[in-house]
Amino acid sequence: MFVRTERLTLRRFTHGDAEAFAAYRSDPDVARYQSWDAPVPPDDAIRKVDEFATGDPEAPGWFQYAVDLDGVLIGDLGLNLDENLKQAELGFTLASEYQGQGYATEAVRGLLDHLFVERELHRVSAECDARNTASARLLERVGFQREGLRRSHTWFKGEWTDDLLFGLLRSDYLS
Template sequence: MEIQTERLVLRPFEDKDFEDTRQIYTNPKVCKFLLEEPWTEGEARNKFQNKLEKASLTKESGYSIAVDYNGKVIGSMAIWYTEMRDTLEIGYVFSPNYGGRGLATEAVRAVLEYAFNELDVHRVQANLDARNAASEKLCRRVGMRKEAHFIQDFWSKGEWTDSFVFGMLRSDLN
């Protein structure tokens, strides 16, 4: 799958994307609300290899998507099927160096349109750390609605954290 938007190319990861991706995932600020710790130099290559291997979406395996802006990977997205019929979950990470330009919104909207129009899914959801205000704003900007707030439901990085679930149906796509 490759999606082209006005400014972006959303595509499978390639070997040439390693350094851009490593810079994103070794940044502690980027990883603050992720389930994983920042990548160490020793594990970066193996973590990146996992993204390379997820080059297409199947019912059993998610798809890792490179967000390419003028030949540079500025973000990483993933989609995967949940256990619920015709439902995808979406996740994303973007470099803060490219914030404030609407690029994350453009990328997420494009993946949502792809999910509903090409994959014919019924629902897309995003689960996020409730402290991640930027991610919450992004979900709202693309038309997702907050459907749940779970209190201290997830043990992450040594503490109990709250989670938000945002969802969208095909009929919500504008």
């Protein structure tokens, strides 16, 4: 399964992605607001990438899309499809050296086009640490509406953090 944008391909992970995956997920700046700790050991990266490679993007639960730029893995998008197959939660990660060039925005828009136009999902939601202003701006740039703030809600990496909640309806995205 592929989603193509002007510069990127969103594709299934392959075993050969493990080294690049470990490299960008081992960057402390990339991991700062994410659920894992850096560095990511090579064996863990291999296990994760092999697990991602067997996922089903049409089934409920998390599916991880590899973000590919001319054959180079530069990040990933996670999609948690609800049991009802009509709504999902979105997450994204991009290697530091590719940030600030519009790749994350392009990848997220490409996936949203696929989800809302081809698969006709009703809603996609996302949340981020309130300190992660770059992610919040990206979500707003692609059309998400800020729906809430959960103050001191998540115990994360040794501290309480605020969560920003975002949502995007198919009807709003397509209008």
